[in-house]
């Protein structure tokens with residue numbers, strides 16, 4: 095039965111919310127803790143890349159939300175609607191009010207499909223797909239693809255798992271080789287950014303992957319519109335201070351320049367990550383940045399994860415304004431910091447000595463049986479696990495890392511991480 099006051103109220107029962115709840119409950123089972131989440135489902139999203147490539151079952155990425163709530167923690171099956179931080183209160187869409195001693199905000203990220211004109215209609219067609227929305231459709235689209243131009247792209251907004259769009263392209267390359275259409279295909283990876291990956295030596299390794307796979311890499315291509323009838327995607331040339339985009343004729347792509355900064359490219363298949371933001375109820379709340387580059391994202395200190403204006407509020411996961419990649423791997427290092435800080439504050443009002451260094455990792459599958467584990471922290475500094483690095487050359491795609499991704503990490507997620515055991 096739900097109470098109306100909790101020592102710790104956690105908004106969101108995804109990766110961040112459940113890891114935090116489980117670790118808190120293990121450390122102090124007298125605390126009255128609730129996870130608020132109206133969803134019936136809990137998803138293991140990192141395996142969606144494998145689902146799209148036909149090598150993992152979608153149903154194995156889902157559990158009932160109720161089944162992952164730690165025993166002894168309440169599940170409030172309601173949708174958080176408004177925050178009243180001065181009154182330590184959260185109001186729900188269902189019309190209830192909950193008060194708290196400490197609040198943890200972890201509601202994930204929101205897909206803003208309508209922020210890219212034409213995307214909603216394009217997703218209704220048989221040629222456009224997204225691993226972020228329906229990885230099983232990506233597989234259907236790839237199976238039906240008979241050759242032509244396959245475009246993979248991503249938006250200029252922050253996205254969860256920034257590596258996922260390029261992983262989709264690498265897996266498509268191998269899929270098309272197996273299905274016999276790769277020789278009839280121009281495979282394009284177009285990004286608003288300037289490079290494939292920000293951290294060395296992973297960038298060099300991925301540039302090598304792209305070269306060997308003969309993927310056509312397009313930098314400064316920011317998707318701004320899709321015309322699903324003409325099967326065209328419009329990009330804005332996004333190179334700072336450069337108004338004149340030039341096309342590379344010898345690539346032989348069906349693309350043309352319109353005006354000064356628009357490139358129009360025809361596609362036969364299109365995969366993309368939609369524009370993303372913090373959920374509206376966070377964006378429009380007093381808890382988010384009102385201005386600046388982090389506008390709309392949850393305002394927390396990047397090391398303590400404590401809200402910068404409300405001392406009894408903490409945030410983690412995709413919704414938080416943290417200058418690192420938004421991944422479950424990052425959350426594994428964030429949750430212990432949130433937990434230690436809340437427990438210390440309950441004890442004596444201070445913060446613990448634990449700090450988050452910005453650790454995140456991107457398991458970049460580069461083909462069937464190949465994965466490069468890019469681990470890094472704030473300021474794009476490599477932060478590879480010392481033990482793994484001693485055993486393997488983690489700067490390169492490896493079969494052992496693929497085994498980690500496909501078999502070990504899902505098991506660890508359901509059986510250890512969500513139980514607060516690591």
Ligand SMILES: Cc1cc2nc3c(=O)[nH]c(=O)nc-3n(C[C@H](O)[C@H](O)[C@H](O)COP(=O)(O)OP(=O)(O)OC[C@H]3O[C@@H](n4cnc5c(N)ncnc54)[C@H](O)[C@@H]3O)c2cc1C
Nearest residue numbers: 106108109110133139140174201202255411412421422423
């Ligand atoms: C295609 C893809 C590939 C990925 N690959 C990887 C990978 O290889 N490795 C990796 O580490 N990460 C990967 N990720 C990213 C990872 O899944 C996310 O970073 C992680 O799940 C974020 O956790 P979270 O708790 O912030 O949000 P989520 O896990 O998304 O959970 C948010 C929860 O909040 C709930 N919620 C939302 N609004 C409300 C509300 N108003 N009230 C109450 N509850 C609410 C939702 O129902 C949901 O249960 C991938 C993601 C995708 C989509």
